[in-house]
Amino acid sequence: MSRTARLLDLLQLLRNRSTPITGPALAQELGISIRSLYRDIATLQAQGADIIGEPGLGYVLRPGFTLPPLMFSADEIEAIVLGSRWVAARADDGRLSQSAKQALSKITAVLPAELRERAEATNLLVARMGLAPATIDAGIIRLAIRNERKLIITYRGPDDTETERTIWPFLIGFFEQARLVAAWCELRQGYRHFRIDRISHVEATEVRYPRRRAVMLKEWRAEQNVPPPA
Incomplete structure (x- = not known):
């Protein structure tokens, strides 16, 4: 497992918990040494992750920290593209449809070149079907x-x-x-x-x-x- 993938997994473990989790428990979950765990936590904190805690007491990630889009896997990118295209094509609300297009545009704008090309060239298509038009907002x-x-x-x-x-x-x-x-x-x-x-x-x-x-x-x-x- 690459260190980038390990950092992502560590963030995900912390995000899934609302109470502190000890360093040894995190290290065991990730299959790494406690020393590597401490280095990974220090790296994430330096990158802006609001992780509070210390050895012996446990760690918790405060709400509000979002994962950088560059950490999305290829499958996750395709899921995001498909979902955004579905909303853009099928929502009966112009603002919701436009918001889906804008959100996808913002995500693809900050992706690494390889993932951006994959997102733009994805072979997932959402068909447009007739919907009864809404007369209200x-x-x-x-x-x-x-x-x-x-x-x-x-x-x-x-x-x-x-x-x-x-x-x-x-x-x-x-x-x-x-x-x-x-x-x-x-x-x-x-x-x-x-x-x-x-x-x-x-x-x-x-x-x-x-x-x-x-x-x-x-x-x-x-x-x-x-x-x-x-």
Whole structure:
């Protein structure tokens, strides 16, 4: 294993823990000597990794440190390219699509030449398929989800009847032919799914819904028998 790969593995081990881990435990996990571990930690700290701790007490990586893109493997680069292209091609929100393109552009700009060429020449293609156009700004929904705020929507049902709903959105699902927002519906007093292309009006509010998004997501998964992400 190269030293660069070892440093990456060390960072990943620290990122996966929220409590300090001792030097001997880290060295054993990486299959290196304790002296090599101390040198690696010193190298990462010199490169800007906010690792705190000392021999005998353990080490922890403070949140906020990001891995340099040059440490991505070829497979990881292809996964990033494929995911970004999928969002750019399939999102029904212009801002989300543009953001995916910009993010991919920023990543490729700082890659080493070999990986940049591989990213630009990848043979992974995302097909464009027809989606029912949305008449509202889906960015309003995403912002409400991030901030845990209620939304007031006008929704057209399968029978073309429109109703006004106050919902607590917590998830947007991207499917082949439609985009759905999962939410608690005050009118129905239960979890419901709303096709974004059938929402004719959306009004943001500053009212925080009374439950945490993570709690509702867990309940929704149990109710819908949806397994947690891998």
